[in-house]
Amino acid sequence: MTRFVxxxxxxxxxxxxxxxFLVCMLIHLIPGDxxxxxxxxxxxxxxxxxxxxxxxxxxxLPIWLQYFHYMGRLLHGDLGRSIFGSxxxxxxxxxxxxxxxxxAFTGLAIAIGxxxxxxxxxxxxKGSWADSVLMLFAVAGVSIPNFWLxxxxxxxFSMTLGWLPxxxxxxxxxxxxxxxxxxxxMAIIARMTRxxxxxVFNEDFIRxxxxxxxxxxxxxxxxxxxxxxxxxxxxxxxVFGYLMGGAVVVENVFxxxxxxxxxIQAINYRDYPLIQGFILLFxxxxxxxxxxxxxxxxxxxxxxxxx
Amino acid sequence: xxxxxVILVVLLLALFAPVVAPFSPDQIGVGRRLSSPSVxxxxxxxxxxxxxLSRVLFGARFTLYIGxxxxxxxxxxxxxxxxxxxxxxxxxxxxxxxxxxxxxxxPDVLIxxxxxxxxxxxxxxxxxxxGISAIPYYAxxxxxxxxxxxxxxxxxxxxxxxxxxxxVIVKHLLPNVLPPMIVVASLxxxxxxxxxxxxxxLGLGAQPPTPEWGLMLSTGRNYITRAPWLVIGPGIAIFVTxxxxxxxxxxxxxxxxxxxxxxxx
Numbered sequence: 001m002t003r004f005v006x007x008x009x010x011x012x013x014x015x016x017x018x019x020x021f022l023v024c025m026l027i028h029l030i031p032g033d034x035x036x037x038x039x040x041x042x043x044x045x046x047x048x049x050x051x052x053x054x055x056x057x058x059x060x061l062p063i064w065l066q067y068f069h070y071m072g073r074l075l076h077g078d079l080g081r082s083i084f085g086s087x088x089x090x091x092x093x094x095x096x097x098x099x100x101x102x103x104a105f106t107g108l109a110i111a112i113g114x115x116x117x118x119x120x121x122x123x124x125x126k127g128s129w130a131d132s133v134l135m136l137f138a139v140a141g142v143s144i145p146n147f148w149l150x151x152x153x154x155x156x157f158s159m160t161l162g163w164l165p166x167x168x169x170x171x172x173x174x175x176x177x178x179x180x181x182x183x184x185x186m187a188i189i190a191r192m193t194r195x196x197x198x199x200v201f202n203e204d205f206i207r208x209x210x211x212x213x214x215x216x217x218x219x220x221x222x223x224x225x226x227x228x229x230x231x232x233x234x235x236x237x238x239v240f241g242y243l244m245g246g247a248v249v250v251e252n253v254f255x256x257x258x259x260x261x262x263x264i265q266a267i268n269y270r271d272y273p274l275i276q277g278f279i280l281l282f283x284x285x286x287x288x289x290x291x292x293x294x295x296x297x298x299x300x301x302x303x304x305x306x307x
Numbered sequence: 308x309x310x311x312x313v314i315l316v317v318l319l320l321a322l323f324a325p326v327v328a329p330f331s332p333d334q335i336g337v338g339r340r341l342s343s344p345s346v347x348x349x350x351x352x353x354x355x356x357x358x359x360l361s362r363v364l365f366g367a368r369f370t371l372y373i374g375x376x377x378x379x380x381x382x383x384x385x386x387x388x389x390x391x392x393x394x395x396x397x398x399x400x401x402x403x404x405x406x407x408x409x410x411x412x413x414p415d416v417l418i419x420x421x422x423x424x425x426x427x428x429x430x431x432x433x434x435x436x437x438g439i440s441a442i443p444y445y446a447x448x449x450x451x452x453x454x455x456x457x458x459x460x461x462x463x464x465x466x467x468x469x470x471x472x473x474x475v476i477v478k479h480l481l482p483n484v485l486p487p488m489i490v491v492a493s494l495x496x497x498x499x500x501x502x503x504x505x506x507x508x509l510g511l512g513a514q515p516p517t518p519e520w521g522l523m524l525s526t527g528r529n530y531i532t533r534a535p536w537l538v539i540g541p542g543i544a545i546f547v548t549x550x551x552x553x554x555x556x557x558x559x560x561x562x563x564x565x566x567x568x569x570x571x572x
Contacts, residue, residue, distance in 0.1 A: 015409055015412060018409060019409075019413075023421075025562035026421060026424075026425045027425065027428055028428075029422070029425040030425050030426075031426065031427060038346075055532065071383070096549070104521050139550060139553050139554060139557070140546075140550060142553060143497065143506075143546060143549040144544065144546050144549075144550075145501055145504055145505065145509045145521075145524075145542065145545050145549070146505075147504075147505060147521075147524065148524055148538070148542035148545060150527055151524065151538045151542065152529065152542065154531065155531060155535050155538070159531065159532060159535075164530065213565075241413065242414050242415075242416075244414060244542075245414030245416035245417050245418070246414075248416060248417070249416065249505050249508070252508075252509055253528075258326065263420065263424075264509055264510070264511075267420075267423075267424040267428065267511060268510065270556040272424075272425070275424045277423070279417065279420075279421045282417055282448065283412075283417070284414075285411055285419075286412060286413055286414065287412060290412060293367075
């Protein structure tokens, strides 16, 4: 187990180092001269100003040295400064992080809370009309653009019925964005739960439990639910990264003050250090989450760490 | 069946948009700004008095075009990477698939967002970004399929006859890899359409006055209190198109995968 933990952590570290290199190199994707692009908002910079900016960003150095410097600052928790407002990027990002987490985890809770039972029922009633209806809803949930669903919910619950606010910072304002996020991933979770439960129901131990005359509720509760719980962890692992990606879009629909909204503002202002910081933070969250879930999975099912 | 039919209808509407659409998508009408749905304008008009139905019909062209280009980029690169990795084996396979796994860790929206942010926000870059962000997905599927196909006797017999590696991959392996890739491409198409529409909605894809569905929703939301029909037509269009490709992909998969079909019976 210890060996597995270390191997997994090492792999995550390698992933993060490579990601940081890719993020550092993103600046070279900018067509033309990145410094000119960055200072384009600023009337017309003189060659001296351009050279000074180039030096501040370290773009006058060879690529490997650029990365070396970038990494050096990164290890000190320095993600550079925002071009606009010149605040430290790390501060800006960390200020918004709690909001994004609140939204993402509420959305995840909704998705699991509804998606798992629906998938379980669909698998249990496999082939019936209820299964077909549930799965049709699941395909619809996967197909609906989350930004449009968000607008429709605003139209219904805020504008027509007046039950919920369109935007804001309190818990009431979080219901619609979290529901928007939840519904899309609920559908994915329902589909995944259904297919994994169908496999569980075909297992020998379920047949044995039924054959020995155990009441159906006990078969489900004592024998089918536990493997289902293990599969939840796998499912969260698959969905979490996508859910965080979805949060970026949904935040912008509801003007939710999180990382996604900040990122789009940064892109519109060509605030490249801020965009880089955002991508790196996001990548780190996704990688750390996948490590945590792998470890949880290995703890629940010891066969994993041996393989 | 239903999925395929809807796809065909969308395709025909896109092809014959100039014939079917009652107005030009760019025709501005000063006197009929934000007018509600009527017989003349079935889906109403937008903030410039343009006919929304006509814009939705022309928008189908952009959506299909975006989907084809993005899936084309993703599929072409993904299939090559996956097939080479599975066929070659050894260190090359390890290297390629590790890189693919690395990218696969990150949500595709994040990759697309990062690329568009630095390449510059426009429709072409959005298509490229969405295509690139899907490469890991196609590469992984191809890798799995080629890996199992490679074991089959027909590959060994082609090699024995003296066919080059490139010939074995292109002439023998790829034709057998193709059918499962139809499923993958169909599901990938819906994902690409959704991602590209999301980018346009965020202002990072198609730019005005393009009648692109995501962009139409983005501008329409500013008028959501006065003219909610601005966000209804384009939204339903995306939803129906994406759903058609998902249903089609699922249907073909059930047909191709006998294990699944048996389970259904």
